[in-house]
Amino acid sequence: MEPRLVSVPESLPTKVYGTEAAGISKATHDNHLALWKGYANKTNEIRKALAEMEIDPAAANQVYSQMRALKVNYAFAYGGYINHAVYFDSIGGAGGPATGELGRLITECFGSFDRWAADWKATGMAGRGWAFLGFDHAEKRVFNYAGDSQDTFPAWNHTLLLAMDVYEHAYYLDFQTARMKYIEAFMQVVDWDAANARLG
Numbered sequence: 001m002e003p004r005l006v007s008v009p010e011s012l013p014t015k016v017y018g019t020e021a022a023g024i025s026k027a028t029h030d031n032h033l034a035l036w037k038g039y040a041n042k043t044n045e046i047r048k049a050l051a052e053m054e055i056d057p058a059a060a061n062q063v064y065s066q067m068r069a070l071k072v073n074y075a076f077a078y079g080g081y082i083n084h085a086v087y088f089d090s091i092g093g094a095g096g097p098a099t100g101e102l103g104r105l106i107t108e109c110f111g112s113f114d115r116w117a118a119d120w121k122a123t124g125m126a127g128r129g130w131a132f133l134g135f136d137h138a139e140k141r142v143f144n145y146a147g148d149s150q151d152t153f154p155a156w157n158h159t160l161l162l163a164m165d166v167y168e169h170a171y172y173l174d175f176q177t178a179r180m181k182y183i184e185a186f187m188q189v190v191d192w193d194a195a196n197a198r199l200g
């Protein structure tokens with residue numbers, strides 16, 4: 001049976017281009033779309049390789065083996081695919097304080113929206129690649145996680161509500177090395193409706 005493949009749209013949803021007023025340019029998004037496609041392509045390539053390979057458990061090895069290369073890089077490729085899917089859905093909104101049920105949860109877990117926002121900005125500065133707002137189904141709470149790579153996730157049993165890419169490719173064109181300025185621009189265009197929709 002053929003493996004199920006993932007794909008990305010040829011162009012980003014138009015709401016994303018509404019971030020230009022906040023300083024995140026169309027050129028940045030267009031370049032970023034190409035990177036996102038790369039993650040989708042590699043995810044598909046690894047799925048096909050796994051579907052077609054002769055699997056020999058005795059040949060698998062933690063130092064180096066074909067299975068190790070495929071499994072470790074699969075988490076990176078598909079992680080990158082999902083992180084970017086949520087990232088592009090996280091922006092292009094009205095920004096401002098969180099709304100709806102997510103707004104209530106943020107206030108409950110952080111004390112106030114402002115405290116959440118300070119924590120989010122700090123998390124974005126502390127992470128090497130991502131800030132993730134995750135909903136923990138076990139404890140019914142939200143938390144800002146730092147992600148150092150495409151395959152560093154929160155603990156299990158979370159739903160990813162917001163993803164903020166803090167790799168330099170997400171902002172260097174517009175803000176050079178001023179990551180905080182980019183984070184503040186992101187805050188101005190957060191799509192709380194989309195985040196609430198993921199909360200379900």
Ligand SMILES: [Fe+2]
Pocket residue numbers: 032035084165167169170
């Ligand atoms: Fe990215």
